[in-house]
Amino acid sequence: MDIKLISDKPKCFCGVFGIAGSPTASLETYYGLHSLQHRGQEACGIVTRDVNESGKSVFHIHKGEGLVSEVFEDSNILSNTLKGFAAIGHNRYSTTGSSNSRKNIQPFVVNYRMGNLAVAHNGNLTNAKILRTELINEGAIFQTTSDTEVILHLIARSRLNDQVEQIQEAISKIEGAYSLVILTDDKLIAARDSHGFRPLSIGRHNDSFIIASETCAFDLLSAEFVREVEPGELVVIDNETLETGKIKSFFFDDIVPVKKHCVFEYIYFSRPDSFIFGHNVDKMRRRLGKVLARNHPVLNENDEKVIVISVPDSSNTTALGYQTELEKIGVDCKLEIGLIRSHYIGRTFIQPGQGKREIGVRIKFNTVKGVLEGRTVVIVDDSIVRGTTSKQLVKLIREANPLSIHFRISSPPITHPCYYGMDFPSKDELIAYKYQSDIKEIGKYLGVDSLEYLTTEEMLEAVSEAGTDNFCHACFSGKYPTPVDLSFKKEIYEV
Numbered sequence: 001m002d003i004k005l006i007s008d009k010p011k012c013f014c015g016v017f018g019i020a021g022s023p024t025a026s027l028e029t030y031y032g033l034h035s036l037q038h039r040g041q042e043a044c045g046i047v048t049r050d051v052n053e054s055g056k057s058v059f060h061i062h063k064g065e066g067l068v069s070e071v072f073e074d075s076n077i078l079s080n081t082l083k084g085f086a087a088i089g090h091n092r093y094s095t096t097g098s099s100n101s102r103k104n105i106q107p108f109v110v111n112y113r114m115g116n117l118a119v120a121h122n123g124n125l126t127n128a129k130i131l132r133t134e135l136i137n138e139g140a141i142f143q144t145t146s147d148t149e150v151i152l153h154l155i156a157r158s159r160l161n162d163q164v165e166q167i168q169e170a171i172s173k174i175e176g177a178y179s180l181v182i183l184t185d186d187k188l189i190a191a192r193d194s195h196g197f198r199p200l201s202i203g204r205h206n207d208s209f210i211i212a213s214e215t216c217a218f219d220l221l222s223a224e225f226v227r228e229v230e231p232g233e234l235v236v237i238d239n240e241t242l243e244t245g246k247i248k249s250f251f252f253d254d255i256v257p258v259k260k261h262c263v264f265e266y267i268y269f270s271r272p273d274s275f276i277f278g279h280n281v282d283k284m285r286r287r288l289g290k291v292l293a294r295n296h297p298v299l300n301e302n303d304e305k306v307i308v309i310s311v312p313d314s315s316n317t318t319a320l321g322y323q324t325e326l327e328k329i330g331v332d333c334k335l336e337i338g339l340i341r342s343h344y345i346g347r348t349f350i351q352p353g354q355g356k357r358e359i360g361v362r363i364k365f366n367t368v369k370g371v372l373e374g375r376t377v378v379i380v381d382d383s384i385v386r387g388t389t390s391k392q393l394v395k396l397i398r399e400a401n402p403l404s405i406h407f408r409i410s411s412p413p414i415t416h417p418c419y420y421g422m423d424f425p426s427k428d429e430l431i432a433y434k435y436q437s438d439i440k441e442i443g444k445y446l447g448v449d450s451l452e453y454l455t456t457e458e459m460l461e462a463v464s465e466a467g468t469d470n471f472c473h474a475c476f477s478g479k480y481p482t483p484v485d486l487s488f489k490k491e492i493y494e495v
């Protein structure tokens with residue numbers, strides 16, 4: 001029987017990429033999406049803009065379910081089907097078993113009175129339900145259950161005659177989190193919500209301009225990072241931009257951008273080699289680890305060295321920060337590789353009969369017994385969602401006979417849902433909600449000798465510039481930076 005390997009980590013809905021001014025736009029988009037694969041592994045797609053024999057702009061599209069390497073396995077797709085000098089692409093995560101999965105794969109393309117238009121979106125609109133109902137009442141017919149289609153309808157139904165103004169008008173109606181890339185017959189457009197929930201950056205490679213969710217996509221292409229798209233900014237790259245190098249930028253007169261970046265991007269989601277929200281993710285993860293060590297140290301037992309290990313790969317940098325700081329405050333300690341992660345597992349695996357979770361964890365991780373046996377072990381992890389995987393991991397480590405096991409988490413307990421594009425399981429499944437954030441009880445459930453999390457204040461101390469409050473932390477604190485539609489159902493409005 002095939003089982004899906006379930007990861008007990010929050011899932012981000014998407015990663016986006018766009019390029020203009022390159023004769024190999026589809027190939028670069030393919031590489032870009034590959035480097036953004038961590039932002040969505042269920043499906044992906046690329047749309048290119050080409051010119052036909054009569055000089056008319058035409059869009060080509062290819063999308064499908066699976067990893068980028070699977071969907072674009074046939075290299076003819078990139079070289080023959082997806083021709084053109086401009087392209088946008090999208091990686092998506094979908095809810096397992098979604099019946100509308102294929103239809104919801106982005107980018108979405110329409111042909112309307114102003115020509116072709118393709119959109120790819122990372123985030124989640126908090127007023128999608130209201131807008132969708134309004135549009136349906138006005139006669140709009142929806143093909144998907146995605147909130148991104150709402151944006152397309154808003155643009156296509158605009159009475160204005162300038163496409164950038166149409167997009168601006170549509171954007172003025174949507175609320176929530178969005179980092180968008182839009183391809184028209186003569187422009188590549190990028191837009192970011194006024195809180196800047198999700199990252200979005202501009203890069204340059206030779207004569208082409210690139211937009212990507214994370215800067216790691218630029219590195220793969222040897223592109224240079226230009227700057228981030230600012231919260232509340234709309235950026236236009238057209239032929240004039242390609243000729244002069246000047247990016248056109250628009251801000252809304254009536255919207256004052258207030259930064260509320262998703263702190264989870266620093267904690268877990270973005271790649272450590274990316275630069276987002278004005279900082280290297282690697283630096284922020286180290287800082288989270290340092291603050292964790294300062295406030296929640298594990299001290300030596302019986303004068304033995306404390307062994308610090310990470311849950312690879314997302315916690316590696318945090319563990320490094322934790323151990324460095326622990327040493328600084330006088331604890332004799334050593335960073336060790338105590339868990340080996342298999343990199344050769346797919347998304348499903350044959351299950352011969354044991355409990356799904358247990359075999360899932362064993363397929364993914366094994367211990368290096370020699371470094372754990374008889375030692376005081378600190379496991380540094382970025383977050384605990386359901387706790388089921390962590391419990392199996394602790395069981396696995398226990399089999400290596402350590403003296404004691406201490407769990408240190410570089411984020412606070414997750415107690416609330418995210419309305420801005422990160423997918424957590426339902427409230428009842430969250431371990432912190434189940435145990436009413438009683439950390440001792442959660443520790444007992446996990447089977448550890450001690451468990452400690454960062455508090456919200458400690459987390460913000462690690463990631464914020466002094467005196468600023470630039471982050472959304474609603475999934476930990478319940479303080480949503482925007483009004484949210486509490487009747488929102490993710491199974492209806494999945495991206």
Ligand code: SF4
Nearest residue numbers: 262418420422472475
């Ligand atoms: S609620 Fe949590 S995951 Fe969602 S945007 Fe805010 S910090 Fe990020």
